Amino acid sequence: xxxxxxxxxxxxxxxxxxxxxxxxxxxxxxxxxxxxxxxxxxxxxxxxxxxxxxxxxxxxxxxxxxxxxxxxxxxxxxxxxxxxxxxxxxxxxxxxxxxxxxxxxxxxxxxxxxxxxxxxxxxxxxxxxxxxxxxxxxxxxxxxxxxxxxxxxxxxxxxxxxxxxxxxxxxxxxxxxxxxxxxxxxxxxxxxx
Amino acid sequence: xxxxxxxxxxxxxxxxxxxxxxxxxxxxxxxxxxxxxxxxxxxxxxxxxxxxxxxxxxxxxxxxxxxxxxxxxxxxxxxxxxxxxxxxxxxxxxxxxxxxxxxxxxxxxxxxxxxxxxxxxxxxxxxxxxxxxxxxxxxxxxxxxxxxxxxxxxxxxxxxxxxxxxxxxxxxxxxxxxxxxxxxxxxxxxxxxxxxxxxxxxxxxxxxxxxxxxxxxxxxxxxxxxxxxxxxxxxxxxxxxxxxxxxxxxxxxxxxxxxxxxxxxxxxxxxxxxxxxxxxxxxxxxxxxxxxxxxxxxxxxxxxxxxxxxxxxxxxxxxxxxxxxxxxxxxxxxxxxxxxxxxxxxxxxxxxxxxxxxxxxxxxxxxxxxxxxxxxxxxxxxxxxxxxxxxxxxxxxxxxxxxxxxxxxxxxxxxxxxxxxxxxxxxxxxxxxxxxxxxxxxxxxxxxxxxxxxxxxxxxxxxxxxxxxxxxxxxxxxxxxxxxxxxxxxxxxxxxxxxxxxxxxxxxxxxxxxxxxxxxxxxxxxxxxxxxxxxxxxxxxxxxxxxxxxxxxxxxxxxx
Numbered sequence: 001x002x003x004x005x006x007x008x009x010x011x012x013x014x015x016x017x018x019x020x021x022x023x024x025x026x027x028x029x030x031x032x033x034x035x036x037x038x039x040x041x042x043x044x045x046x047x048x049x050x051x052x053x054x055x056x057x058x059x060x061x062x063x064x065x066x067x068x069x070x071x072x073x074x075x076x077x078x079x080x081x082x083x084x085x086x087x088x089x090x091x092x093x094x095x096x097x098x099x100x101x102x103x104x105x106x107x108x109x110x111x112x113x114x115x116x117x118x119x120x121x122x123x124x125x126x127x128x129x130x131x132x133x134x135x136x137x138x139x140x141x142x143x144x145x146x147x148x149x150x151x152x153x154x155x156x157x158x159x160x161x162x163x164x165x166x167x168x169x170x171x172x173x174x175x176x177x178x179x180x181x182x183x184x185x186x187x188x189x190x191x192x193x
Numbered sequence: 194x195x196x197x198x199x200x201x202x203x204x205x206x207x208x209x210x211x212x213x214x215x216x217x218x219x220x221x222x223x224x225x226x227x228x229x230x231x232x233x234x235x236x237x238x239x240x241x242x243x244x245x246x247x248x249x250x251x252x253x254x255x256x257x258x259x260x261x262x263x264x265x266x267x268x269x270x271x272x273x274x275x276x277x278x279x280x281x282x283x284x285x286x287x288x289x290x291x292x293x294x295x296x297x298x299x300x301x302x303x304x305x306x307x308x309x310x311x312x313x314x315x316x317x318x319x320x321x322x323x324x325x326x327x328x329x330x331x332x333x334x335x336x337x338x339x340x341x342x343x344x345x346x347x348x349x350x351x352x353x354x355x356x357x358x359x360x361x362x363x364x365x366x367x368x369x370x371x372x373x374x375x376x377x378x379x380x381x382x383x384x385x386x387x388x389x390x391x392x393x394x395x396x397x398x399x400x401x402x403x404x405x406x407x408x409x410x411x412x413x414x415x416x417x418x419x420x421x422x423x424x425x426x427x428x429x430x431x432x433x434x435x436x437x438x439x440x441x442x443x444x445x446x447x448x449x450x451x452x453x454x455x456x457x458x459x460x461x462x463x464x465x466x467x468x469x470x471x472x473x474x475x476x477x478x479x480x481x482x483x484x485x486x487x488x489x490x491x492x493x494x495x496x497x498x499x500x501x502x503x504x505x506x507x508x509x510x511x512x513x514x515x516x517x518x519x520x521x522x523x524x525x526x527x528x529x530x531x532x533x534x535x536x537x538x539x540x541x542x543x544x545x546x547x548x549x550x551x552x553x554x555x556x557x558x559x560x561x562x563x564x565x566x567x568x569x570x571x572x573x574x575x576x577x578x579x580x581x582x583x584x585x586x587x588x589x590x591x592x593x594x595x596x597x598x599x600x601x602x603x604x605x606x607x608x609x610x611x612x613x614x615x616x617x618x619x620x621x622x623x624x625x626x627x628x629x630x631x632x633x634x635x636x637x638x639x640x641x642x643x644x645x646x647x648x649x650x651x652x653x654x655x656x657x658x659x660x661x662x663x664x665x666x667x668x669x670x671x672x673x674x675x676x677x678x679x680x681x682x683x684x685x686x687x688x689x690x691x692x693x694x695x696x697x698x699x700x701x702x703x704x705x706x707x708x709x710x711x712x713x714x715x716x717x718x719x720x721x722x723x724x725x726x727x728x729x730x731x732x733x734x735x736x737x738x739x740x741x742x743x744x745x746x747x748x749x750x751x752x753x
Contacts, residue, residue, distance in 0.1 A: 038263035060591040068596075084258040119590040126587055145591065149599065153582040154254040156247065162600050163582065167245065168415040168426075172546035174376030184543055184602040187581035188248065188418065189255050 042091035045079035052102055053078045053144075059114045060148040066162050069148050072155035078147045089137040097140025150189060159186045201227040201447070203744070204469055204484040206454045206499065209305025211717040211733045212490035213436030214348070218741035219488070220445035224748075227482055228440070229452040231474060231491075232301035235280070235308065237433035241423030243276040251276055270296050271682060277422055280308055286632040295640035296681040297494070303450055304432040305492065306684070309421055312402040312429055312550060313574065314354045315727035316345050316365040320560060325723050328568050331522060331617035332693045334722045335703035338365070344735035351439075352430040352734065353408040356400030364555040364727070370405045372398045373414075377542050378577035378605050379552050385666040386554075393557045394662060399574065402430035402731075403549040411435070418547030429549065451475050453633060457487055457512055457713055459504035465753070466713045469499075472633050486712045486744050486753055490737065493686040493718030494523075494623055498638055500690060500700070500707070500715070501625050513690055513700040513707050520624055522617040522691050523642045524724035526683035528610055529676040530652050532659035534668030536577060536605035543579060543602060551576030554609065554662075556726055558654060567650035568616065571726045573659060575609025607668060611655030612683065614726040616647055621680075623689055642680040652678075685729050687721035705740040712753040714740045 045053075054075030061069040069075075082094050106114060118141070125139035132138070152158040159165040165186040178184065202224035205215045216228045234240070248254060253275055262269045267284040282299035289297055300306035319338045326333040342365070349368040356369040375383060375398050383396035403420070404413040411434060412426035420429050427434035440446040451474040458467045458481065468483035489496040497520055501511035513519045556570035557563065580603030589595045615621075626639040656673045663671045693699020696708035701720050707713040716737040718729060747753045 038260045040259065061596045062593055064593055064596060066600075081253065081256070084260070085253060085256055087259075115592045119592070122590045149582065149595075150254060150256075153599065154248040156249045158582075159248050162596075165247065167247065168417050169546040170415050172374055172416045172544075172548050174374050174379070174544050174548070176543050176545040178541055178543035178602065180601065182543075183600070184579070184581065185545055185547075186248070187578075187583070190583060 040083055040086070040091050041088055042083070042095060045083065049098060050075045050079050052098060052107060055107060055114070056101065056118070056144055057148045057151070059111070059118050060145055061152045062111075067157050069152045072152050072157040074148050074151040074155070077151035077155075078144065081147055081151070082143070086143070087137075090143060093137045093140045094143050097144070153186075154189060199227070199480075200468075200483040201225050202484060202748075203227070203486045203488065204229060204482055205488045205490055206469065207231075207305060207489070207491035207495070207717065208303050208432055208437070208448070209300065209490065209492060209717075210307045210310070210430075210432070210730050211737045212305070212488070213307060213432035213440070214734050214737040215488040215490050215714075215716060215741055216440040216446055217436040218738050219745065220440045220443040222741070222745040223443075223445065224486075224745065225445050226440070226447070227484065228446060228448045229454055229469070229471060229482075230303045230305075230448070230450045231453045232282075232303065232450065234303045234448075234450040235423075235433065237427065237438070238423075238425045240433075241425060244419055244422040244425055246276070267296065268298060270679070272298055274421075277309070283632075287637075288629060288631060289637050290626040290629055290639035292639050292641035293643050294679045295642060296679045297640070297686075298681070298684050299492065299495075303448065304437075307431040308423055308433065310402075310431075310730060311728060312420065313553065313728040314349075314352075314356075314400050314402045314731040315553075315555075316367055317341070317725055317727065317732055318363050318365050320363050321723065321725040324569060324725075325617070330568065331723055332691070332695070332698050335692050335694045335699075340703075341732070341735050341739065344739040345731065347738050348731065348734040351409065352402055352435060352731075353404045353411065354400055354402055354430075354731070355405035357398055359395065359397055359555075361395065361555055363557075363560055367400075369400065370408060373401060373403070373405055373548055373550065374398065375552060376544050376548075376577055378536050378539055378607060382577065382607065382663075382666040382668075383552075386662055389665045390557075390662075393561055393563075394554060395557075396552050396554050399550040399553040401550045404428045409435075414549055416546035416548060418549060420549055452480075453635070454491065454499055455479075455502055455635060457489075457499060457503040457710070458483075459507065459512060459710060461504070461507050464710065466710050472635075474633070477633060485748060486714070488737075488741070488744075489713065489715045489719070490717045493721075494638060494640075494689060496715050496717055496719040497623060497689040498625070502636075504710075508709075512710055512713070515709055516693075516696060516698060516700055518619075518691060518693075518698060519700050520689050521619050521622045522688040522722075523621040523623060523640075523680075524615045524617055524685075524687040524721065525642075525681055526612045526685045526724065526726060526728075527615055527644050527648050527652065527678050527680075528612045528683055529678050530656045530659075530674065531573065531575070531608065531610040532656065532663050532671055532673050533606060533608040534663040534671040536607055537667070537669055539605050552609075558651075558658075565650075565654065567647045567654075569614040569647075569651070569726070571611045571613035571651060571655050573609040573611050573655075575607065577605055577607035579603060579605050607663065608674075609659050609663075610674075611652075611659060612726055612728075613648060613651045613655055614724050615644055617688055617691070617723055618645065621688075640681070644678070644680065685718070685724070687718040687724050687729060690715050690719040691722045692720050693722060704743040705736060706743075711747075712744075714744055716740045 057069035057074035554573040
């Protein structure tokens with residue numbers, strides 16, 4: 001039998017983007033190893049948590065000419081993914097970060113203040129990522145950013161309004177023209193590294 | 194124990210690529226065939242629940258949940274995905290023992306891994322059939338390319354293999370449908386490689402068991418890149434899309450899922466198999482089926498497992514063990530080393546449609562006068578494409594600038610991974626671990642296999658050459674990669690019941706018959722005498738069709 005090289009090819013590309021300075025949606029914050037319990041021991045997310053996550057997501061990917069992350073349901077997506085897919089250390093770090101943003105009054109802040117705060121957090125997570133040991137959990141904002149991008153571009157809005165999603169393209173053109181501003185064909189998410 | 198007996202002309206054990214072919218060929222030649230499959234049935238199209246799902250319809254968008262990982266501890270090492278996890282063996286029900294690290298990714302359902310395979314399809318050449326005889330590793334293959342060539346023609350014509358005619362002696366041309374297309378970057382890289390390496394390093398479009406045009410009543414590829422979820426168009430070769438409907442159309446086939454074959458029933462006086470014993474996976478009841486001929490196509494290591502459990506009253510180590518080679522000479526392809534690079538330019542070009550496979554660079558090492566400090570060789574698979582929304586653009590932070598950046602494609606990149614030959618080492622072996630039982634109380638396999646000096650030296654070349662070629666082709670930021678390799682991860686398990694010329698040193702003869710039971714044929718990866726570096730499934734198809742023809746001819750002559 002043959003290895004499923006369709007996946008290998010996708011893996012190849014994911015790895016390459018890591019070499020180019022880090023895949024945004026890579027394995028660095030994803031759960032690792034097989035020795036995890038099947039269920040998280042972390043606390044559940046409340047509707048208030050999800051409302052706050054929606055605003056964070058919308059700040060990361062705002063509505064422009066196309067809808068933003070809130071319209072794509074990214075807040076609930078993030079909560080579900082953290083609960084289902086992350087190890088306990090990342091789950092706890094994410095919750096702590098979310099609580100901190102709540103205490104800081106993120107919801108009361110203006111759009112400009114929100115953007116400034118999250119840009120500062122993004123710089124912070126990049127410094128943390130560069131300095132941390134492989135065993136240390138990622139910065140909570142790295143998770144928020146990754147999950148927002150993943151949730152948004154794989155949502156119906158992201159994949160079919162911002163990008164072009166065709167279930168059955170029915171043709172292959174390996175040399176199609178592309179001009180700046182054109183939408184490009186959706187690419188499937190990489191598997192975890 | 195309830196015992197009922199049913200009789201057929203032939204029993205085929207396993208319904209994957211090899212078993213599907215055996216069932217098709219034998220039924221089309223008029224035999225009443227029982228096709229046994231240990232797992233569940235998967236109906237063509239109706240049994241592909243994820244294939245038409247949009248990305249947003251997958252709960253975790255394709256990422257693995259903790260629950261899924263806990264359920265699939267082995268599969269999680271590489272291929273676990275929420276959209277098709279049910280198409281792999283249950284790792285917890287079906288354990289195995291790793292004397293040395295071994296990844297065993299098994300497809301336990303009707304269609305087996307024919308639903309899941311990579312579909313790259315290449316003929317072997319006489320460089321491969323003669324390799325053992327020339328360098329003294331393993332035993333000589335009992336056949337040569339000329340023996341198999343007509344059967345390659347036969348299976349390619351039915352399966353539908355798309356590929357280009359290249360005239361390469363190490364990768365014979367076949368009866369191909371038109372090739373899929375290299376993209377603009379790959380075409381330019383191919384031209385540069387051809388001019389810079391004396392014509393010996395050739396980047397060609399992969400030869401794929403995907404239809405580039407309608408073929409044999411099946412629809413051509415729709416460029417969805419969802420083969421691994423089952424194709425509702427039947428556009429890639431699988432048991433479901435191709436061999437099973439052909440076998441069913443004869444009216445001669447009985448398919449029985451949930452049937453775990455535990456042993457071949459053996460008449461020691463007649464020196465013939467009389468049938469097989471089956472444990473029903475659901476009820477755990479034992480049933481016996483009788484037949485004049487048995488084809489073992491249970492996947493390489495499971496066919497060997499069946500032999501090890503058979504005729505133990507005559508040979509304690511099982512049917513075929515009189516040679517001392519049953520369970521030995523296990524092979525795979527070692528891979529996951531190569532290189533990547535960034536492509537400058539082509540920013541006004543993009544790919545439309547999701548092609549079902551990438552490019553191939555056929556073996557060039559230790560051929561045509563080249564001589565390395567290791568034996569045999571390797572090929573590469575790879576692809577060029579533009580990075581998309583997953584790439585990191587750290588300098589853009591968050592907000593509208595990030596959204597705008599990811600709403601445009603990134604740079605072109607190109608990567609390739611080598612697939613290398615593993616020599617047939619006698620000491621790379623499987624044994625029965627009788628101390629450990631599966632869900633049905635059956636002893637499990639213990640894997641004791643590793644790659645050695647020859648493969649480690651080859652891996653250095655696989656990495657260095659990949660980087661050298663990408664640099665020669667003008668790629669930037671070229672980086673060598675090594676992702677590690679466990680034996681088995683190539684999912685190209687081969688050997689452990691090898692073909693040969695002498696019953697003292699091989700399990701099977703030149704027609705895939707067990708020397709000690711000529712009405713038992715083994716035609717999956719278990720039969721392989723050496724491993725070559727190309728994807729092996731097309732060769733299993735050809736060997737199976739050839740063996741089926743032989744079996745029917747021998748039955749008619751009264752020789753079985």
